[in-house]
Amino acid sequence: MSAAFETRSETLPLTSMGEARDFFALLKPRVMFLVVVTALGGMATAPGAVHPVIGLAALIAIAVGAGASGCLNMWYDADIDALMARTAKRPIPSGRIQPSEALAFGLTLSIGSVIVLGLVANLLAAAMLAFTIFFYAVVYSMWLKRWTPQNIVIGGAAGAFPPMIGEAVVTGDFGIRSLVLFAIIFLWTPPHFWALALVKAGDYARAGIPMLPNVAGPAATRRQILAYSLVMAPVAVLPALMGFGGLAYLVVSVVTGLAMIGLAVRVLRTTEGDAAYKAAYALFGFSILYLFLLFAVLLAENSLGLMWALPKVLG
Template sequence: MSAAFDQIAPHSDGAAPTSTGEAGDFFALLKPRVMFLVVVTALGGMVTAPGSVNPIIGFGALLAIAVGAGASGCLNMWWDADIDALMTRTAGRPIPAGRILASEALAFGLVLSVGSVLVLGLVANLLSAAMLAFTIFFYAVIYSMWLKRTTPQNIVIGGAAGAFPPMIGEAVVTGDFGLTSIVLFAIIFLWTPPHFWALALVKSGDYARAGVPMLPNVAGPAATRRQIVAYSLALAPVAVLPALMGFGGAIYLAVSVTTGLMMIGLSLRVLKVTEGEAAHKAAYQLFGFSILYLFLLFAVLLAENGLGLMWALPKVLG
């Protein structure tokens, strides 16, 4: 059980614990970079969906989806505070660093979770709200509380949580979801393992110290490298499907093919370079490029479906 529960209890000397956190610390709990990516992918589901939606509904829906993503991140940080304190990459987060109390983070995350789902249900429809609620539950409970500490396939199964936003976006517009957003779901789902396992290769010592059974610590670095290549090979052709299905254009086709080949090339370099600092550098390069890769795919989809992000928003919202 997470040590986050222990942090909720008052100090043994009877003094009430105090928080030194500022607004920036609470914002950090929301994992803003992840929130941004969620908004981009949800917007991708909205612009590629048939039809349009009222501007107020569209803006409110995007805001609710962003807040729901932030709530998931907050609950994840609350639960993982004990292992975050053991890893160099996460030790400076607000809870393990002592700036935010675990009880405050829990309350903050729960309020945002309920609020985001209610708002989405009110401004959009029940299906999109139910999907957002399930996404929050999946990430906070299924992934964070169960999968992350019990199986090396935690990232594979848990990656579904990060892949749902395009389906939520289409549901906002149509009240349903179809093959278009399912393809976008598949792209994100297949992208997640090579993205996170590249980082896990570099941070395997951190994960071992925290007792998290990431694939490099369980199956070994060699098996992890092979899995990275396998998922990259599966991802590249799936990422081309939007162009083949007609909701991505010529620019998307060119970008998806080019960056897909680059993704495969970097993963093959990770497979080939296995020793010393060069191996860490290769894994870091793949990790960094994978973020750009996914952003470019959805940015081009937004551009082609609305002549740029500033045009895509009015197209989706009105």
């Protein structure tokens, strides 16, 4: 950890000052929410069905596992979090929770969530959850994030696994449907995070994190954002073309995909002053809504019997 954080940590009390909300914040609840939505999408589009009680218990285990990986990420990143304005008030760098407490909390939730998922669902789903936690907490947080500007690209796989885990809960396996959903999230991650990195480039520079804008420059980052958006948008239409997304999904995926591309073009063309920051932040904000809408519509269509087969619509 950095000298600044070590010096600060020496002055922290030996007992926790954290409240329940501080421990909850360690779980990155906004990320947990997206994990729940995407895992539900994988469960809803999987062939077959699962008992509602088992499905709910499995979903809670997946959410807790996602929170556990976020907690371990915050434990390891406490030194660089203390250097960035965006993260300095998190529970560990602010001194409300001790690093050792966060580590114990994260490990306990990690082990518990994997065990519970194995008991209520199956071993494959549990193994995939364990691998997801390991990938995010170790491969991404401890290695990729501080080593390569492609950290988000490779590390994005961790956030893309929930639909596959969801399908494994239902079927004991995973197939092309959840792989397509994996691809959508994987391709969505770089434009989402690089848009934020354009806005917070100074923060990342102070923390020594090799985000793409700090290594390759803002212009190259803007081109990469557009490139990924151009690939992501048509991939996001595949569920409708493959029959596990209906007419509503087709319309939403096309319209919002075009909006993502339009915002990426705006980011590419807007390079100066506050307008550039506003363009990047607008893309970052809309990208969250984009992913949520895709999976919410998939979930509604598959869970509420609102599916319309695309061949019938066209023909």
